[in-house]
Every structure is written in structure tokens, then in C-alpha cells.
Amino acid sequence: MRYVFGPVPSRRLGQSLGIDTIPLKTCNWNCVYCQLGRTIPLTNNRRAYFPRQDILAEVRQALATHPPGEIDWVTFVGSGEPTLHSGIGWLIRQVKALSDKPVAVITNGGLLHLPGLRKDLAAADAVLPSLDAGEAGLYRKVNRPHPEITFDRFLQGLIDFRTVYRGKLWVEVMLVRGLNDGMLELRGIAKALVRIKPDAVHINLPTRPPAEVWVQPPDNEGLMRATSILGDIAELVHPAEGAFDLSGYESIVDAVVAIITRHPMRQEELMQALARWTPRQVDEALKALEASGRAQVVERYGSRFWSAVGSHYPGARDRSPTLSVPGE
Numbered sequence: 001m002r003y004v005f006g007p008v009p010s011r012r013l014g015q016s017l018g019i020d021t022i023p024l025k026t027c028n029w030n031c032v033y034c035q036l037g038r039t040i041p042l043t044n045n046r047r048a049y050f051p052r053q054d055i056l057a058e059v060r061q062a063l064a065t066h067p068p069g070e071i072d073w074v075t076f077v078g079s080g081e082p083t084l085h086s087g088i089g090w091l092i093r094q095v096k097a098l099s100d101k102p103v104a105v106i107t108n109g110g111l112l113h114l115p116g117l118r119k120d121l122a123a124a125d126a127v128l129p130s131l132d133a134g135e136a137g138l139y140r141k142v143n144r145p146h147p148e149i150t151f152d153r154f155l156q157g158l159i160d161f162r163t164v165y166r167g168k169l170w171v172e173v174m175l176v177r178g179l180n181d182g183m184l185e186l187r188g189i190a191k192a193l194v195r196i197k198p199d200a201v202h203i204n205l206p207t208r209p210p211a212e213v214w215v216q217p218p219d220n221e222g223l224m225r226a227t228s229i230l231g232d233i234a235e236l237v238h239p240a241e242g243a244f245d246l247s248g249y250e251s252i253v254d255a256v257v258a259i260i261t262r263h264p265m266r267q268e269e270l271m272q273a274l275a276r277w278t279p280r281q282v283d284e285a286l287k288a289l290e291a292s293g294r295a296q297v298v299e300r301y302g303s304r305f306w307s308a309v310g311s312h313y314p315g316a317r318d319r320s321p322t323l324s325v326p327g328e
């Protein structure tokens with residue numbers, strides 16, 4: 001599988017079958033907290049990065065492999081900004097025709113100022129855009145967008161989308177200590193939310209390796225401030241727990257690379273995901289992974305995270321992918 005991964009446990013969508021429409025890491029933002037590392041270079045080009053028929057063929061195969069109870073949502077998400085794929089509207093409509101599972105799009109929302117994209121996303125059951133700032137200066141600091149996506153354009157896109165969109169609009173606010181968790185900053189975000197009128201606001205915290213080494217989640221005071229200022233529809237979303245599905249791949253190495261490319265994993269999580277293999281198989285697979293040069297270990301928050309080798313994490317202290325396997 002090249003374009004479809006999981007199901008993976010999602011904080012908001014249960015067991016989510018991921019569809020990745022773009023190469024690592026194709027994005028028009030360069031968020032300081034991005035778990036995929038820095039965006040190098042920023043791009044705002046919408047095009048068919050991969051043939052849409054090939055993506056759909058994999059979705060069809062994955063849906064046929066998993067019994068109905070194993071998937072809660074089919075989600076467009078992955079190696080960057082999924083709406084940069086020019087065929088996303090066609091893909092959403094095709095997936096809806098293939099399955100009765102609800103379809104979600106996790107997006108930064110930066111391209112919602114385009115009327116064509118607003119129409120494309122209308123077929124999704126839920127759209128989950130980001131909003132980490134209520135004004136241009138903070139937006140540039142946190143999200144470091146492509147210059148074409150000015151704050152005014154971005155915010156107006158969200159507002160315009162809401163007026164036509166009948167599905168669930170769940171806005172995600174990622175909080176970074178000392179950056180957007182202060183009184184003033186949170187009030188700015190709350191004001192923008194009043195204009196957008198989402199169905200829910202999910203307060204999220206960086207728990208996976210952030211692009212910038214100084215990024216930290218807010219302390220308790222910051223969290224309390226956020227929940228009180230962002231209002232009744234805001235809820236704190238805790239990290240998901242659940243099983244990562246690593247089946248459907250020819251080798252353990254392919255399975256691990258498929259997940260960590262979109263979703264860097266703590267070492268303990270990775271070991272848990274590999275628990276159905278014997279310690280010897282895991283050991284051999286991780287040695288093969290190391291030899292393949294397709295993975296790196298990034299140290300953040302005192303934990304070791306496995307990530308794809310194409311991700312850029314400046315200042316990561318530990319890049320040697322070595323593991324001790326329980327039972328060996």
C-alpha cells in the first residue's frame with residue numbers, strides 16, 4: 001500500500017483509515033509544531049501529485065480487506081496538506097460511492113478561499129481545519145504560511161466555507177506554550193471562532209515530535225485559560241489510544257515506514273504495534289529498517305520517536321535508529 005495506511009487510532013475519529021494524496025512533505029504551511037518536521041520547500045501548487053485512479057484502487061482494496069467494524073472513518077490526511085491534490089473532490093465523491101463509512105478531511109484550511117475547493121469538500125461528512133491564531137502576526141509565527149495564504153484570505157475562506165457547508169466543521173486549535181496560550185492570543189482566536197461558527201472546537205496539544213525543538217504544550221494554567229476563553233464548544237482532545245493496523249504490507253519494514261511517514265511513533269508505541277510478531281522477527285525487521293535508511297529516531301520531550309527519514313527536524317539530538325527488543 002502506497003497511499004492508504006492504517007487504520008490508526010485518531011483522537012477525534014476513532015479507528016481511521018488514512019488516505020494520503022501527496023508526497024512527504026508537501027504543504028503550504030510550515031507549522032512550528034508539525035509532527036512531520038519542517039516543510040522544505042513550501043509549496044502552494046495544486047496538482048495531481050499521484051494518479052487519482054491509483055489512489056482509489058488502493059482505497060477499494062483496503063475497504064475490502066477490513067471487516068466493517070474495524071474502520072470508523074475514512075480520512076484524507078497524511079504527509080502534508082491533502083487539499084493540494086487537485087483531484088481531492090473527485091476522490092471524496094468516489095470514496096463516498098464505495099463505502100458507507102463517513103469521510104473526513106483533515107486540512108489546514110488555507111485553500112478554502114478557493115470556491116472550487118469549497119465545492120469539492122462539500123461531499124465530506126466532516127472537515128477539520130486548523131486555527132491557531134486570531135491575527136496575522138501570530139498566524140505567521142505559528143503556521144509560517146506560504147505568502148499567498150494571507151491571514152485575511154485564510155479566515156475569510158473558513159467563514160465562506162461555513163456558510164455553504166452542511167457537514168460537521170470541527171476546528172482544531174493547537175496550543176503552544178508561550179506562543180498562543182496567553183490571554184490576548186486566546187481572545188483573538190475566540191473572536192475568529194465566533195465569525196467562523198464551527199460545530200466544535202478541539203483544543204489539541206503537541207504530543208508528537210514538533211518541527212521546532214523549543215515547542216512545548218501549555219502548562220495547566222494555559223490549558224485552563226484556553227478552555228475558559230474558547231467557550232463551551234471547545235473541548236480538550238486527549239491523545240488517542242488504540243491499535244495501529246500494520247497488516248496488509250509485504251514486510252514489517254514496509255508496514256512501519258507506511259505509518260511513521262504520516263504518524264511518527266514513540267518507541268513504546270512502535271513496540272506495542274509490533275507485538276503480534278515474535279521478538280526475533282521484530283529484531284530482524286528493525287535491523288532491516290535501520291539498514292534500509294528509511295527511518296530516523298528523533299528525540300523530543302525526553303522520548304524517542306521513530307519517523308521517516310525524509311522529515312526534517314533541526315536540532316534533533318538522537319538520529320541513530322537503534323532499539324533493544326524485549327525478549328532478546
Ligand code: SF4
Pocket residue numbers: 027028029030031033034035036039079080081107108
Ligand atoms: S501541521 Fe499540517 S499544516 Fe502544519 S506544516 Fe504540518 S502538515 Fe502542514
